[in-house]
Amino acid sequence: MIQEPQTDKHQIGALTGASKRDNYYELHFETGEIARFYILADGIFRLLLDPKQQFNEENSAFIQFDHFNNNAFEKSRVRATNDSLIIHSGNYQIIFWQKPAIMSIFDETLHGTRMAQSSPIEVGAQQTTEFLDQDKNEFYFGGGLQNGYFSHKGRKIKIKRDHITGKGGVISEVPFFWSNRGYGELRNTRQAGTYDFGKTDSKVTTISHKDQLFDNFYLLGSTPQEILSKFYRLTGKPAMLPKYALGLGHIGNFCTTMWQPSKAAVRNATKIDGNFYTRTKNEELASHKASLNGEENYHFSARAMIDRYQKAHFKLSWFVPNYNVTAANDALDFFNDYAVNQEVAPGFWHQDDLALPEKTTFDFTSDAGLIDSDKAKLQNQLQDKRAIVFSDNGSVGTQKDAALIYGDVGGNWENIATQVAGLVGSNLSGQPLAGAAVDGTVGGGNAQITVRDFEWKAFTPLLFNLDDQGQYSKTPFAYNRKITDINHAYLQLHQRLQSYLYTLNAQARLGQPIVRPLFIDFPEERTNYTEMFSSEFMLGDNLLIAPITSGRENEQGDSLKDNLYLPGKQTMWIDLFTGQKYAGGRVYNNLLYPTWHLPVFVRGGSIFNFGKRDYVIYPQGTSHGVTYEDNGTVDFESNHSQTRITSSFDEEKLVVTVEPTEGQYPGLESDQPTALTLICDAYPENVEVRVNDQIVPLQVYGTLDAFAHASEGIFYNTNYSLPEFSQYQLPKQTALQIKLASHAVATTKIEVTIRDFSYSSEVLGHEITSGVLPSPKLPSVASSKISAHSFELAWTHPAEVQVEINNLLYEGIEGTSFTFHELLPNTRYIIRMRYVIGNKVSEWSDLFGVITKHAAEDYAIQEISVTSNFTSKANHPLDYLTDLKLASEWQTSEPVSPEHPLELTFKFSDVEKLSRMAFVPRNIDHEGDPTEISLAVSTDNENYHVYADHVTWKADSKNKVIGLRDVRAKSVRLTVYRSSGPMVAAREIIFYRAKR
Incomplete structure (x- = not known):
């Protein structure tokens, strides 16, 4: 013991x-x-x-x-x-x-x-x-x-x-x-x-x-x-979302937001009713005030915002008009009437136990303790319709009543990868109904980041904007026509995927994550369990999304993408937008993606229902799909239907089977037509369609227009693409399209057999080792080109090469050098390389190793005690200053001046040999950056000597570093005499010990 x-x-x-x-x-x-x-x-x-x-x-x-x-x-x-x-x-x-x-x-x-x-x-x-x-x-x-x-x-x-x-x-x-x-x-x-x-x-x-x-x-x-x-x-099982929750949502503050006139050239100006305005907190500057129903100025009201979405042709599904403020119920009642008439589900934000406004469809609470009671109240008001609560926090059991939504500081690339991993982690923690606001809440203003953020979030269940919390508008039409059109296309695609998302919600109740890591579908690959490709995710088992997570671009403004991993050596992946096919089990590099093009890949064998029995299939091997439907009633278990589809592709024979629909719910249409789109490479001449084992003769149409007007038929489409993206001159795909007239879905089995079908089996073919190609001499890695997260590999002759790193094959590499990014620090990588010409490859070079350097944070001193002579703001406590989390922010609640300077004392557990101190400023704005400081050090926590006296800093986004080479200290005192704003703020102050 x-x-x-x-x-x-x-x-x-x-x-x-x-x-x-x-x-x-x-x-x-x-x-x-x-x-x-x-x-x-x-x-x-x-x-x-x-x-x-x-x-x-x-x-x-x-x-x-x-x-x-x-x-x-x-x-x-x-x-x-x-x-x-x-x-x-x-x-x-x-x-x-x-x-x-x-x-x-x-x-x-x-x-x-x-x-x-x-x-x-x-x-x-x-x-x-x-x-x-x-x-x-x-x-x-x-x-x-x-x-x-x-x-x-x-x-x-x-x-x-x-x-x-x-x-x-x-x-x-x-x-x-x-x-x-x-x-x-x-x-x-x-x-x-x-x-x-x-x-x-x-x-x-x-x-x-x-x-x-x-x-x-x-x-x-x-x-x-x-x-x-x-x-x-x-x-408790995760809730079944009402279908409106899978549409676009808007959360805003139409109770206290004020506006002042501005000009188009002002970066954060918003165009409203033909004129430009910016938000202000100064009542003297304000010319207009927001309201729910236009009580102040209609064009700045919540109702007018619904009108703006409609005018921009963005289908708005749900709306919270009073985020972070309390609104009177009578005003909310009037707004709710308008929203419901416009087919927008209305909700309201609250932190207290409040009575429900009339016609409230959902609510948004910041108090996790109210979720259960809110759900009960909503359910009582909605009767048979399904209730849902939104919350920005939760714990065990939240999943059965609520969806988790939150926002962050917008306008930075890092948040994309951060939120991907966060949503995946939420799914793995039993809360699959989770989403993050497009471009965050505060911050923002970067159109390229905003559109890339909207793109990948269109492939999550909850797509929404959280507006009026900062200087920049968060609507999907806040930027120029190009960005607006791209957002609109992705919203339409999100709506097309509603049946798929709804089915994923149903499957989540059985333990299947919705936004999931690669190892769920490819468990045999060890790398999928690590953070190596943590910015990629699967949406269900059919789609892999690899968001653009940096601003790297070529001269034409196309995003550069390296380190894109497609798992599964026997899996074929198809670019959703272009139809280009890729072999799995490889890491692709030097890829280019125009602003409209998000890297999204369909897994070979995928079966989609784009709504109303409109099935799209990408044949590979044998695969199964299921579609769940209901009418949004409370009891999903007893009031839903499911339809199973099977695709079996063996050599040149494809068999697609649509089983009779099982289950019932009020409002289920007994007779429905069926459409099948089979992605293929060539015209298949031998097509047999059976309905309940009886062959159905179908006419073959030669034009898309004729096929569109027919109730039944077959059409070989050589210009197939997603209609939402037709304006972007996509490479056209080929597809066999089949339509069947209405049949009783509960008793009808449909079977399509094609005996001369082809779809890119050669993509998974193996490279041929050629004795003509010489084996490359040992590549080199200069020690000066090694960092914690990257290294540069160089070779003698210009060539296309494949590189194997820790048993992963990297391709798309050419020239005489290449820098591998997004690596793990202090990690050994075993490397070999070979030349590539077409489908021929040389023998591998000899193996060699590279060890990445330690990350800077490995030298950061942890568990630092910090004290201050100033008080801190609520939710911005002093311990955030040394928690080594760059997302946290500390703020004082008092102003600083030379007569009343701020003193911060940092104490270490032992005397440390230091190398430097880094001050990381806040990233929302630069009101609160120190502009004049002094630094003193002590070895006994009592006697301090000045090390840096009255140093001036600029108020900008750059980290401020004070070198402390060979300084030994047990504590350090930072004195701030002046600040760029009325308070002092920082994301972090980090002390680094000297490298051993």
Whole structure:
């Protein structure tokens, strides 16, 4: 037993006894603790250790205890050995070792251990901690929306919402994690936690919560879907969104926003009613005031905003008119009438327990504690229609009632990759209904970033703008005609994908993430579990989206894209817009994408329903699809239909089968037509269509116009493309299109057989090694061209080459050198290279290695204590200044002056040998940047000597660095005499120790 009396913490002692009770096993330990072990269902277990021995079994705000019975427990059996107690439940053996008192779970079907504690549970008055074995190939996920990350191996995360919306911020806190080893854990607590997934010790995972009660659920499963489905069984299935929620939303403040006249040349000016205006907080400058219904000036009202969307031909689906302010219910009632008449679902924002305005369709709350009651009130008002709550925070159980939406600082490229990883992480944490505002809330103003942000978010379930919080308008028509047209095309595509998104929502209730990492569909590839390609994601299992995440462009303004990974060596990928085909299992480089073109790839074998039984198929191998439909009633389980489609392509024979529709709901059309679009390479002459095993003769049409006017027929389309993007002169694809007249969907089976079908099997062909091509001499990497995240590879002769790095094949590389970006710091890369000419390749060069450098943050001093003589603003606390999260921001609540300077004192745990101090300014604006400072250092925390006296800084976006080479200090004092604004603000102050 390890005991720490000074902190009242100790690890539980040896297991001394056990007994089987009515519905649990009781365990006794040498140190006096008693624990209960419950078997709720196959692969769902609970360990409850209560120091007070009160054992309130149903003490939980989020566990659905009424969904379980005692059957699994009664079927369990127990046996004792010389050193352990073994409980058998289904295919699992739960082993409680006697000394030390640790638990492990053995899976008999796997013939291996799913999870194992590395040392006994630690209990104390303030905290309980579990220690788990960690395997080198084990990866961890969960914890809620940990923005910027979905894979946590080697990291430490906090289970506590911190009001930071950028990278490293915790948007929602979920005390649940799972491992690709095949288990997950859900801690039954609302208290803050810290999960260390090997940052401190690479062989140990440490799970701590500030709760003296250890109440833990263990979820076992062979796949992520199994683990997530068991999480939902405990806490509730994700809600089914009402279909309007899958459309475009607008959130704004039409209660307190004021406007002043401006000019078109002003960067943040907004065109309203033919004139230009900017937002202002100065009532003396304001010429117009926003309102809900035009009580002040109609053109600045919420109603007028709906009109503006309609005039711009953007279909608006839902609207929140009072974000972050309280609005009178009578005004909201009038607005809601107008919105409903315009077929826009109205909602309202609130933080308090308020009465619902009339005709409210949904609400948006910033208080997670109100989600349950809000949902109940909405459901009562809506009766049979489905209710949904939007919230900008949440925890366990939020998924069954609410969708998670949030905004960040717009106008920076980094946020795109950050939010992709964050939304993926939210899905892996049991909250698949999540979305981020286009171009954030504050900041912004960069049209190129805005349009790229809108593009990739069109491939997420929740697409919306959050306006009126900063200087720049966030509407999709806020910029020039080019940007507006691109946004409009992507909105139409988003609407076309509604049936697909709705089906993904239904499948999420079964444990399938919606916005998902590559390893869900390609689990055999280790790299997919890491952060290496964390800015890519799958939307369902059919689409791979690789957002543009930087401003790198060529002279024509096309985005440059490197490091684009398409997984699956036997998978064909098709560019959604151009039809160009790519082989999977490769990393593509030197790709060019015009502003309208987002890198989106369709997986070979994909089957889409573009609505009303309009199926589009990209044949490869055998694949299956299912489409869910309903009428938006509350009870989805009993009121929906599903239609299954199969595509089987073997050599030259393609068979497509549309099964009879199963299920019923009020309003389901019994007779419906069916359309099939089969993407292909050449005209297939042998087409046979059967309806309920009877051959249906179909006329072949020669023109698209004739085919469009026919109720049935076949058309070989050599100019097939997405109609929304026809203006961009896409390379045309070829497709066989088939239409069938209405049939009874519940009793009709459709089967299409094509015997001479072709679709690009040669894409997956292997390169031919040619003896004519010489093997390249060993490429070189100059040490000066190696950084923490990149290195430059150089070779002698100009040529097209393929490079293999850590068993990944990189292509699209030519010339005499190439820089590999987006690499991991302090990582060894094993490299070889070969020449390429057409489909012929040379032998590989010899292998060699490169180790990337340490990242700068590896030298940053952590756990710095900081004090100030100024108070800090709420939600911008002083500890944000040294938390090493560039997304957090500290602000003073007092003005600074030479007569009343700010003093910040930074203390280290030991005397440090420093190299430099970096001041990182806020990125919203530069009101609050220090402009005159001094720096003093101390080795004893008492006596300070001035190191830099009255240094002047510019108020701009650049980091300010003070060199501290060879300076030894235990504390540093920063004095600020002047600032560019009425307060002082910073994202971070970082102290770096000298490199060893």
